[in-house]
Amino acid sequence: MNASLGASILVENGKVTRLVNVAENKLLADAGRRIREVRTGQGLSLEQLALLTGISAPALSVIENGKRDPRLTTLSRIAEALRVPLAALIAGGVGAAESAAPSPSGGYDLGEYQ
Amino acid sequence: MNASLGASILVENGKVTRLVNVAENKLLADAGRRIREVRTGQGLSLEQLALLTGISAPALSVIENGKRDPRLTTLSRIAEALRVPLAALIAGGVGAAESAAPSPSGGYDLGEYQ
DNA sequence: AGGCAATTTACCTTTTACGGTAAGATTGGC
């Protein structure tokens, strides 16, 4: 079991900084792409967003390129500066029902864990 | 201006680990409270959620108590284990329109910054 | 009271986010 965990890499600059799985990589890339879309859509440069958020432009760059795993408050500061709800940056749109289906029984099947 | 930035503290164990403002403190506290609500609602212990997420139980504890600023992938792992959309942990419900109103003119008023 | 499970706190180590700065790229206008 567990034959393919789907290990992927998180490259910050030249080098590998972390190992993340494919789903996490996509999560970071998607969040970064949405931030960039909103920022450029408002005609803001990285430098301007840096001034608004207090996050440096290089830091914003790596976040937008999915090369960094930002903290919750970091995302929140970006969302505030861009005047969009935080959820809009990490999930698709308003609904954003990814997996859902909170287990038919309501409980969680722990299997071998419990 | 800027008389009251509303500095608040982030206490991990005994000591202050960071200075965050009030809004960020509330953000972390709210996210933690929602995680705890979902977890206990599914009858899971911290130990069980730790096994499901790969995040240690002490780490989950401080996150649930709003004493830590988790990374995006950390929140994602918790959301996946709890089988709820990630947005449900950081924003209220589905809508979660906080500020919205992306500026009437569409652009951003940079004021003294531009 | 005593015991047990769950949680919290404390201490330590490693990893990583973030800022600053500076140096490449890249694009566009002159």
Place this chain on the structure above:
DNA sequence: GCCAATCTTACCGTAAAAGGTAAATTGCCT
């Protein structure tokens, strides 16, 4: 061509997240 603006990358220092472990603490139950 050169120059300017924007973005990316690199390197370094600091701060903080996250894990492990173990020791308190709280709550619950008989």
